Amino acid sequence: MQQGGWKKLIAVVLGSGIFAGSMTGAAFAIESCVSALKKQAVSAGVRPEIAERMLKGASFDEKVIRFSTSQPEYKTEIWDYMAFLVDAERIKDGKKNLKKHRKTLTDIEKRYDVDRHIVLAVWGIESDFGQFKGDFYTPHALANLVCAGKRRQKYFRGELIKTLQIASRGDVPASDFQGSWAGAFGQTQFMPSTxxxxxVDFDGDGRKDLVNSVPDALASTANFLKNAGWRDSRAWGYEVKVPAGYSGPAGLKKRASLSTWGQRGLKKIDGGNISGKTEAALIRPAGANGPGFLVTRNFNALRSYNASTSYGLAIALLSELVSDGDPFKTPWPTDNPGLSRAQRLELQKLLNRNGFNVGEPDGKVGPLTRAGIRKAEAKYGLPVTGRPSWNVYNSLGGK
Structure with missing residues (x-):
């Protein structure tokens, strides 16, 4: 892409007044910015009819901008995160899909040297095994981030152009780009640059279709993890017993051989000795009173998919459970655990039934649901947090 072309587009966009900082007035009128983006896309090789079709009707989306700038209303504790992402329903669906796609997953494992259960778990966490496509039409979400966003506009502009190029090449139909507010799309949520x-085209049809082809989506995920450093010669890690009062090294950057960790007093969760040359790090995501894990560089590969320890552990745990492995043994340090997806849906129904109107129940905890939870917490004498927890669920009659 010509540098001068980028400068010209930036001048047009800045001249439209979109980045004035206000969410009123000019920020709502993004038509001139979108028009400039269409021209830039065509200059970058996108077919004119594709650019027109995919950006037609793009208008200001308050939700995209809010998601890009706001922080969560409460800190998501790891036990909330895990309860929501690794629940009985997802484990059951994972086992069903493991059986259904066994040959594809086995072939992918052989080609990319990535554990098929890990690949399956990423699929499950990212899109509920292809059942959830996302709430946003990718080109329109990205156009908002370029034209009305307050940060990384240059990055999102590049992602938008790449999205249009992918459709223009015919890999993914123009209408199928559904995904996150930030532009990730497909069954395993790839950004366009990724x-x-x-x-990869794993089903051999000449297209890399991560939306409609399960083999392409899963193989692309394996390719991502291999590129990030995953090696099937080592496990992601495992839960361990940490000695009471332990004050030694901890954290992802404090790596040592397994034998060294054994010498520091750590044991396997079943009490067995720890030994070996493989390097690992000790993480304690809920602090000294919660579970501890020794994790290898394969865990870093999981975190490269989403830079979150909670995310990495959700993938790891789901991969264990879909293959009939053991759940984590040490309980999370809370007497008020999180809720599964089914329980969150039931919580919304209970809130409505008890007069705390949260709209149509869908299992998604947004601002309206949190507001209803806060009102219920106040009524029942609970700490007012807006958190979908067991205590408020139980107070409302949940079982």
Missing amino acids: YNSLA
């Missing part, structure tokens, strides 16, 4: 670097 797609260009690491997506």
